[in-house]
Amino acid sequence: MTALDASLAVRLDGFDLDVALRREHGVTAVLGPNGSGKTTALKALAGLHTLESGHVRVAGTTWADARTHLPPEARSVGMVLADPLLFPHLTLLDNVAFGPRSRGMPRAAARSRAAEELGRVGLAELTGRRPSQVSQGQAQRAALARALATDPALLLLDEPLSALDPQTRSVTRADLSHRLRDYAGVTVLVTHDPLDALTLADHLLFLEGGRVVQSGTPAEIVARPRSPYVAGVVGLNLVHGRLAGGGPPRLALAGGAELVVAEVPADARPGDELLATVNPAAVTLFTERPEASARNLWHLEVAAVTVTGQRARVRLHGVPGVELVAEVTLPAVAQLGVTVGTRLWAGVKATEVEVYPA
Amino acid sequence: MTALDASLAVRLDGFDLDVALRREHGVTAVLGPNGSGKTTALKALAGLHTLESGHVRVAGTTWADARTHLPPEARSVGMVLADPLLFPHLTLLDNVAFGPRSRGMPRAAARSRAAEELGRVGLAELTGRRPSQVSQGQAQRAALARALATDPALLLLDEPLSALDPQTRSVTRADLSHRLRDYAGVTVLVTHDPLDALTLADHLLFLEGGRVVQSGTPAEIVARPRSPYVAGVVGLNLVHGRLAGGGPPRLALAGGAELVVAEVPADARPGDELLATVNPAAVTLFTERPEASARNLWHLEVAAVTVTGQRARVRLHGVPGVELVAEVTLPAVAQLGVTVGTRLWAGVKATEVEVYPA
Amino acid sequence: MTTTGRGARRRPRTPGAVRTRLPLVAPAAVGVAFIVLPLVALLLRADWADLATHLSAPVVGQSLRLSAVTTAVTMVVVWTLGTPLAWLLARSDHPLTAWGRALVTVPLVLPPVVGGVALLMTWGRRGVLGGWLEEAFGVTLPFTTAAVVMAEIFVAMPFYVISVEGSMRSLDRRFDEVAATLGAGPVRTFRTVVVPMVLPGIAAGSALAWARALGEFGATITFAGSFPGRTQTAPLGVYAALERDPDAAVALSLVMLAVSVLVLGLLRSRWLR
Amino acid sequence: MTTTGRGARRRPRTPGAVRTRLPLVAPAAVGVAFIVLPLVALLLRADWADLATHLSAPVVGQSLRLSAVTTAVTMVVVWTLGTPLAWLLARSDHPLTAWGRALVTVPLVLPPVVGGVALLMTWGRRGVLGGWLEEAFGVTLPFTTAAVVMAEIFVAMPFYVISVEGSMRSLDRRFDEVAATLGAGPVRTFRTVVVPMVLPGIAAGSALAWARALGEFGATITFAGSFPGRTQTAPLGVYAALERDPDAAVALSLVMLAVSVLVLGLLRSRWLR
């Protein structure tokens, strides 16, 4: 028996969602650009959107199909959004007890259940506080406890960490991961953060424009992203081209440029569409044209720079079909004078390019 | 003549700010944790908070001192907040013309000035749009144009990029940097993002608890952070300890652990307080206790993991006085099984430690 | 002027602050004066020396007591009926909702006397429902205290609904959704989430509605008549006493004024900031 | 029930949705019925066949015209005085502001007749200011069209102020601050930023205040009397006609009702969603 078997067709003004999802257990991360329909999919699962067609079956119960539409309160579902949305007039304890009480548990039992859930997310001391008296991270953990206090068969998390500041986010991520390990139902986690996907989920689903563009295990996806968005999430440069005939193995890119590679798939014929990834760390930058061994060398303009720790990611463009991110150290940024608008030489060794069928 | 000469003492309920700031020109970035008083300082400069004592003198005019308090509208100041706060009932053109109009410019002149300013931030085509019809990044650029359309002597930017999504942020950062290059007045930029500080500012000022904890050029600060917060911003591990006597040169840390170093400042005596930085990339992680050359080796627990591109930053703790961030590649994360709670061996070579006086 | 000490923070932002605000302050002051002067005149004209005597006139105690009772009952009914109504209006997406909302607010604009006539045409002996009520149950409403309450509900409920609906509409819909996913049906959500969260709005709406009910005159006299102790509420008492015992009338008005200012002031300073 | 076609999206969320909402729908329905039934009764009782005749009775045209003129003037004054007042109240941090606010809203709760008496005590021949006005300028206000306008302002302005202040208070203060840094003084900020931004609130407040002015009866008859064409506004016309020509009274009421529903409905569907 499949714990979650959903086929969601939702039509909103000017937006169509069409997604199928079957999972036995574990955490599925749903990723995609803004407006790709992630929240819409979760709401359809929760019963907050009505299906145009399709079905939702969870743990053997039909929640929605052509003839059925259970309202959210009749579905065994837990939901946590980016905003904790704790009820401001209730203490944390009563917030968490809200679900059990709503499902008919007597007050005392609901409260002891709530205290237990709060304990499991490390808030045992704060049960008597109001939401306004706790930090954002604590509020979000309480929201998680609240969603789990009803033992939902399906747990829906919509960017649960995105509103937290970076420090709180990683602590809360740890708590979340810890808590999810004990949870028996199916979790669907919407996120923009690759780390959430890689550390919390055992299955990834990428949406674009309301459709699934790629799905698989984290390892599969990290190895072979199939769309620029997915490549961006896993931190790789993705190049799309056709295998060129004659000469060294290389891809002809859309804008006329070429990418020399070391190997191509054994069965690839000239003219076949191929995808190639390049690790940003393997992109070398030079202010002057180098006499280097890199077989691929372009003169590009810096479009953007972002820094994490002592490393900078430099986005480069300016040659049609070539858009690259290079990862360099902070001292290198200073030394190369990297600012937006500078033109630099970027080199990629053929051996650093990984090629696979499109 | 100093363009900006401010000594700000502001007292709010439960919060005291005491900051001095003198700049001739250029961009000063103000950084600090939440609640450290960054916004309060900007508001005091703008005249939105009254000084308890101190003064604000800009371009030879006294805006505030013991006897004076010009209201904001009498100060030649421009302000941009995280939220663009464009007037929703006015077109972008009229938003930008608002300042000149308020300062008495005739309508036609104000509008042509506004059109010019919008052109300079790349919004020439959108002058007729309402704020609700442009993207967040465009709105923020319009807010910048609006602030600059009055030729302010002082430009105050309060986390101008923080509300933008990462992609829009780096594009807008480039526009901002471009626009600031042409601006003759003094800019004070509040930010949480080290990249803003490093790419936009020529002077950094760190606040904590309403006081300045460190200030200097970006290069000075990157090299020798003086507080854990500052070290965090520039992406280094900061260790605080006393020079131990006898044996190889090493620091005695607060919790009893020791940090072996290669060199100490020439004039340091045993017992002197010293600071040391370690680049996270220089921290090596092992699952088993290694037979390695690293002189410093601790068994630590993973407290948090963050990922950017194909690199992960792993925060480790568990030995008193030792709290380290290590930077490793994504494959290494998988191979080491790094998740929150795992215990790993972390090694730091003595040669990778940079020591300077506290 | 020095800036030492905490007091410095209270000083006007500029010496010229008042001058530059004059175009705002002047009309506002005229507005306040226009409203407050008549109240002051009322105070000036009051016969303070014999206030106690006037307040012990039978019309005063009797009508105040009746007003207290009827407005209390009115508020209970308004809460019971008006709160769900406000909620349904607030959450309805139907294009006709705006018109439904307008219809519910009609008593705001209907001259109270017309409202009284309309109530008579509905609940009076010859009214659409009143005739049937009398035949079936022998109940006649006009000239009873119940009629006073009905008149007060008719004029006060729209105030409550309009005000509470406003705060309910600004309540984040996601709270409803979260409550639903936690297993709370619409009624439970309303009771345990919506009402507690809009309590300040409910307080504000209650103050308005109560005040309107307290001051109600035209509909009451038309639908319920004026009989001391039964249907003569405080405003009717004021009117009745105005010529025979004007000092008692003024004294009664002062009591109403004081009570209202107190209630509005307390509510607004407690809830509405 | 199938889910094909767009229509499917409009179906009720569950067959049992109405049932589970009953505890909300039932009281709301009773509330609506209580308000709407009298209005329906008014419609039923109207003499539709001769409506045109009744509407051509002189009292109808004359009083409607007077009501239109006086409420228009009232609204101009209310806008002019009430908008700055609402803004100052909205932005004042002073602890006494709550009480000032309560004072300004007193006419909401004052029985209109008492309001009329208070106005007489202020502006009447023997009033606090009226005596002086008469001596100095030979102006007497009571029982003139000006008095009608004053009575309407007195009762309507509080509605406007309370409603507009609410929307002004929820206006992000940072807009004021940004306008100030751009060089706009308080008055310019008020005029070019605050007022345009709270226009929906101003529209809502205006609708309420206008409706209240239109329905005003007690203060008008006391302070301005009931002179046809001079001080007999539509509600006074209804009252005057009620006995001699009840059909004309009902017809006039219907016109007022229709105009009010129209104005409220249009405003609310345009501005208040």
Place this chain on the structure above:
Amino acid sequence: GAADDGAAGDDDPAGPRTVTVLAAASLTDVLELVAADLESDHEGVRVELSFAASSTVVQQVQEGAPADVVALAGQEPLELLEASNRAGEPVVFTTNTLALAVPADNPAGIEGPEDLARDGIRLVVCRPEAPCGAAAQTLFAQLGISPAISSYEPDVRATLAKVSLGEADAGVVYNTDVATAADGVLAVEIPPQDNVVSRYPILAVSDNPLARVFIDEVLSARGQQHLADAGFVAP
């Protein structure tokens, strides 16, 4: 302002053209006829009429209503009118008697004033401060009955409206009111020996010469005829 019209029109060198009359509500129809007569006889003269309860009329004059003539239903309210407001001696220009108004179908079967004392009768009267209310009290005293009252209405109009709407079984009003009331109201006469006679005074309250003209018109044969037609009885 008030200076444009009515009493303050004295400044006009050609003499005032408007006369303002404040009168008891029960005189509404008659005085409108009288005013029409006067306006047709005197080219360019306008009569402004405002009707209210007599006590309200007096109060309005006290508070500065622009009035030239006051006509009241009964003499009690007149006593409240301060001497400073009087510009002439009051003249009793007509009298009125009470009648019982009952709904057309007379559901309570009221035949005479003594029926008012029966149980279960819903009786409305004017409030005691109004002349019609005072007269009703006198009537009950003369009859030696103390009927249960449902409501003290603010004026005759309201009293009559309660009857015509069928809410009250009976109302004590003026004879003349029943005559002018809309359909649906019947008069039950009160025997002359039990009835209360109200004497209606009229007087000038300003030195507007037109005030005298109006009073004379009321006292003229033509005016008295209108009064008689409406059910009033000459004094």
